[in-house]
Amino acid sequence: xxxxxxxxxxxxxxxxxxxxxxxxxxxxxxxxxxxxxxxxxxxxxxxxxxxxxxxxxxxxxxxxxxxxxxxxxxxxxxxxxxxxxxxxxxxxxxxxxxxxxxxxxxxxxxxxxxxxxxxxxxxxxxxxxxxxxxxxxxxxxxxxxxxxxxxxxxxxxxxxxxxxxxxxxxxxxxxxxxxxxxxxxxxxxxxxxxxxxxxxxxxxxxxxxxxxxxxxxxxxxxxxxxxxxxxxxxxxxxxxxxxxxxxxxxxxxxxxxxxxxxxxxxxxxxxxxxxxxxxxxxxxxxxxxxxxxxxxxxxxxxxxxxxxxxxxxxxxxxxxxxxxxxxxxxxxxxxxxxxxxxxxxxxxxxxxxxxxxxxxxxxxxxxxxxxxxxxxxxxxxxxxxxxxxxxxxxxxxxxxxxxxxxxxx
Amino acid sequence: xxxxxxxxxxxxxxxxxxxxxxxxxxxxxxxxxxxxxxxxxxxxxxxxxxxxxxxxxxxxxxxxxxxxxxxxxxxxxx
Ligand code: HEM
Ligand code: SF4
Numbered sequence: 001x002x003x004x005x006x007x008x009x010x011x012x013x014x015x016x017x018x019x020x021x022x023x024x025x026x027x028x029x030x031x032x033x034x035x036x037x038x039x040x041x042x043x044x045x046x047x048x049x050x051x052x053x054x055x056x057x058x059x060x061x062x063x064x065x066x067x068x069x070x071x072x073x074x075x076x077x078x079x080x081x082x083x084x085x086x087x088x089x090x091x092x093x094x095x096x097x098x099x100x101x102x103x104x105x106x107x108x109x110x111x112x113x114x115x116x117x118x119x120x121x122x123x124x125x126x127x128x129x130x131x132x133x134x135x136x137x138x139x140x141x142x143x144x145x146x147x148x149x150x151x152x153x154x155x156x157x158x159x160x161x162x163x164x165x166x167x168x169x170x171x172x173x174x175x176x177x178x179x180x181x182x183x184x185x186x187x188x189x190x191x192x193x194x195x196x197x198x199x200x201x202x203x204x205x206x207x208x209x210x211x212x213x214x215x216x217x218x219x220x221x222x223x224x225x226x227x228x229x230x231x232x233x234x235x236x237x238x239x240x241x242x243x244x245x246x247x248x249x250x251x252x253x254x255x256x257x258x259x260x261x262x263x264x265x266x267x268x269x270x271x272x273x274x275x276x277x278x279x280x281x282x283x284x285x286x287x288x289x290x291x292x293x294x295x296x297x298x299x300x301x302x303x304x305x306x307x308x309x310x311x312x313x314x315x316x317x318x319x320x321x322x323x324x325x326x327x328x329x330x331x332x333x334x335x336x337x338x339x340x341x342x343x344x345x346x347x348x349x350x351x352x353x354x355x356x357x358x359x360x361x362x363x364x365x366x367x368x369x370x371x372x373x374x375x376x377x378x379x380x381x382x383x384x385x386x387x388x389x390x391x392x393x394x395x396x397x398x399x400x401x402x403x404x405x406x407x408x409x
Numbered sequence: 410x411x412x413x414x415x416x417x418x419x420x421x422x423x424x425x426x427x428x429x430x431x432x433x434x435x436x437x438x439x440x441x442x443x444x445x446x447x448x449x450x451x452x453x454x455x456x457x458x459x460x461x462x463x464x465x466x467x468x469x470x471x472x473x474x475x476x477x478x479x480x481x482x483x484x485x486x487x
Pocket of ligand 1: 231234241280349353354355
């Protein structure tokens with residue numbers, strides 16, 4: 001085997017505000033290369049990233065898409081991106097209808113009310129706020145609570161506990177749970193029992209999961225609990241996405257001017273292009289189960305751990321002209337879809353809900369807050385690591401007065 | 410309307426369920442001769458020759474659709 005270059009992408013060593021340059025250097029030299037830093041094969045071209053998503057038979061999630069372990073996770077813990085077909089197919093079939101584009105569109109009035117309420121709250125804080133903690137996170141938390149029908153009194157507990165790394169059970173597969181984890185399993189089990197006792201009438205997704213049947217069998221309490229956790233964890237990407245979109249727009253003053261001139265006409269475009277430019281998922285992992293060839297000639301061998309960067313794919317100059325610029329005038333009809341929501345059977349099941357939140361959040365913010373901008377002199381920071389793109393804080397300022405709500409005629 | 414969402418021939422049936430389809434375009438990439446994307450939904454090409462289309466590719470489109478909106482059935486002909 002020939003001497004391979006060491007990749008420039010080093011996401012653990014103080015993550016670059018814009019890793020595109022490192023990733024572009026790696027792609028230009030060798031789009032599929034072993035990375036000692038990631039202890040994985042690193043994939044940065046659009047075509048190869050797409051092929052990994054397409055070929056789910058060769059590239060498995062069961063070792064975890066967040067950091068492939070040495071062994072598959074125990075089968076009863078396999079949900080969503082810890083699962084492969086057919087187990088994954090059966091889970092997904094339960095949920096696609098509730099999260100389809102046509103169904104989620106009906107949530108728009110709820111989204112408009114939620115976002116306007118939050119902006120009313122910002123107005124009361126005077127001329128500055130933190131976009132991440134005061135706006136983006138509450139938008140996404142309110143939506144997942146509504147979708148799953150989490151009772152108001154339980155929300156804080158559920159959302160906080162669900163995002164603890166141990167909550168999936170992965171860190172604790174022996175079942176030697178800490179008291180907090182035990183309480184959490186009890187809570188989930190109790191939720192399933194209560195919903196089942198209440199009957200199938202309610203239209204929240206938790207109830208749907210509780211009454212779904214496959215060949216006459218209902219789903220196990222544990223599996224339902226893990227699916228709920230997966231939805232909460234996945235939804236958290238939306239908060240990051242809203243932050244990334246605002247930051248991207250603020251970094252491109254000419255594009256911001258264009259946007260402010262036609263918010264109605266350009267919001268959908270801004271969200272698509274902004275998620276291409278800086279989506280919340282920078283990269284993911286798979287483990288190779290059987291030999292498979294990737295575009296570019298690399299033959300992946302069984303056992304290989306693969307890190308594939310959605311962010312790098314979305315900045316591949318073979319696909320997107322001048323990829324490192326946010327441009328609202330791209331001809332989207334002529335371009336392939338971005339990889340921001342992934343590709344293949346694991347394609348983000350919350351895409352429609354994520355888009356709806358982002359569209360209403362961005363358009364309403366810029367419509368109602370005159371002179372909205374990043375606080376001059378403020379330098380935002382990224383969360384560390386290779387998986388996420390997310391600003392920890394975005395300090396914003398605006399000029400009063402706040403304009404009227406957009407959800408009442 | 411941007412085309413049909415269901416077609417049946419003597420030996421085959423292909424459909425896209427718009428209550429599920431969320432417009433990812435995977436089907437159109439997999440079998441461009443049969444599916445096309447418009448207004449964020451997949452449609453069947455009115456001029457598609459279903460009987461001549463690559464059956465394996467149609468199975469792949471059905472498998473990969475992330476919203477489980479594509480159905481491909483082969484009728485064992487009479
Ligand atoms: C703009 C917002 C969002 C972005 C950019 C995003 C991105 C992604 C990506 C890239 C994947 C693929 C993971 C993989 O292939 O390993 C994914 C999967 C997933 N997302 Fe999202 N997501 C967003 C919002 C949401 C929301 C709102 C929800 C919850 C309703 C959600 C729930 C999920 C779930 C459950 C999966 C796993 C799907 C599966 O394995 O079949 N996401 N997301
Ligand atoms: S692959 Fe499925 S969801 Fe995507 S466009 Fe085709 S039918 Fe619609």
